[in-house]
Amino acid sequence: MLRRFRLEEPETIAEASELLSRFGESAKVYAGGTELLLAMKEGLVQYERLINIKKLQNLREAKADDGMISIGALCTHHELETSPVLRHKLPALHRLEQNVANVRVRQAGTLGGNLCFAEPHADPGTLLTALGATMVAEKASGRREISAEDFFVDAYETSLQGDELLTEIRIAAPEEHFRSAYLKFGYLERPSVGVAVAFKLNGGGLTDVKIAVGCAGPSPRRVREAEALLNGKSKEEAQRSLAQAGQVAGRASQAISDLHGSQDYKEHIVGVLLKRAFQSAAG
Amino acid sequence: MQFKKEVEIRAPREQVWNFIWDVDRFIACVPGCKEAKTIEAGKKYAATMVEKVGPFKVEFPTSIEVLERDELNHIKAQASGADNKIGSRMKIDLDVHLRDQNGNTVVGFVANVDILGKLAALGHGIIKRKADQVLDEFAQAVKQRLEGNS
Secondary structure (H helix, E strand, O other), X not given: OOOOOEEEOOOOHHHHHHHHHHHHHHEEEEOOOOOHHHHHHOOOOOOOEEEEOOOOOOOOOEEEEOOEEEEEOOOEHHHHHOOHHHHHHOHHHHHHHHOOOOHHHHHHOEHHHHHHHOOOOOOHHHHHHHOOOXXXXXXXXXXXXXXXXXXXXXXXXXXXXXOOEEEEEEEEOOOOOEEEEEEEEOOOOOOOEEEEEEEEEEOOEEEEEEEEEEOOOOXXXXXXXXXXXXXXXXXXXXXXXXXXXXXXXXHHOOOOOEOOEOHHHHHHHHHHHHHHHHHHHHO | OEEEEEEEEOOOHHHHHHHHHOHHXXXXXXXXXXXXXXXXXXXXXXXXXXXXXXXXXXXXEEEEEEEEEEOOOEEEEEEEXXXXXXXXXXXXXXXXXXXXXXXXXXXXXXEEXXXXXXXXXXXXXXXXXXXXXXXXXXXXXXXXXXXXHO
16 A cells, blocks of 8 residues: 655756755655556555656657757656657667557656666666667756766666756767667566667678667666677678677676576577567668 | 575684674674674574665564584574565575685585565565675675784
């Protein structure tokens, strides 16, 4: 059962940040509530105050300008799965959003909430890591940018400070030869493994390869060692190196044996998904 | 969940044994342990364990019982506690073995950890990883404390 709590409704980011600062661990930011309220109903966490940030302005739009794609942290998954900007500019993220959890979660859950809760089996963090996304964190006294790679610290832990809010996710608008894909696999409610690849592919071969693995371990991880095996190679050469890159990525995933599968199994699936994600992106 | 750790300590076996047998100091090396105290010397001890995974925090008032003791070689202990706020229980069976190696002492820990109740909703993998981290830090804290004293 949900215990009583006080609902604060700040109208500006500065007000929200001040509330977080004043009430510390007894308060929590509340956006879509799809993860937080479940945990509170279960009695796993208790807060005296929830800080409802849904009334904050300008955090609910996905737009493209100045070579950047900007996604407001309060965009729901449904708004993103129906966003023309994402569909045209970032089809991999668009497809990912179409497949987040279920329709009820997509209607209420926000991208920002998903990232901040940092549930290990969440999808978006992995692809955003491979896309080289930047998280914008704001508080009363200023703002800073955190790379997606540095944003995820551990299971349920991000590098946001106690009084900071995630307000925006920024991704460089893809150039002409940019390709990306995200694939996941699982047989329970949440995925067991998620793999994302992004690269540029033109006549000269592959450049700027980024590979990220998620869900298998505590948090999304970029795997530079696997990227190095593909970077600078022709498509055909890269295909021959995929098995090795998959093994490297599997080991780097920090896979944990649990109900979603054993460590060995998950590491193997990382390799399978990497191969398929690469084929899907490279065409 | 079973965990095994070994840590080599630059100290003679007797000194290591004396430290381990100073149970409330030994327990205090567990990260997140507060208020370790002796209830019945050599047999029963109490402590409060506080652990955190992201926003999830548990506080287990824990009772520790020494079940077996083989001078300079082995201690077997059991710790159990419950967090009524979250509705979770934990039980740890701990075996600590000592042996000599190159003039140093190797301390081996074997811990069987059971977590029951709502906390299990976090997922077996996350809890296992956390317990593994805690045991790792515990082993390192014991090493530091002893080598710092030697």
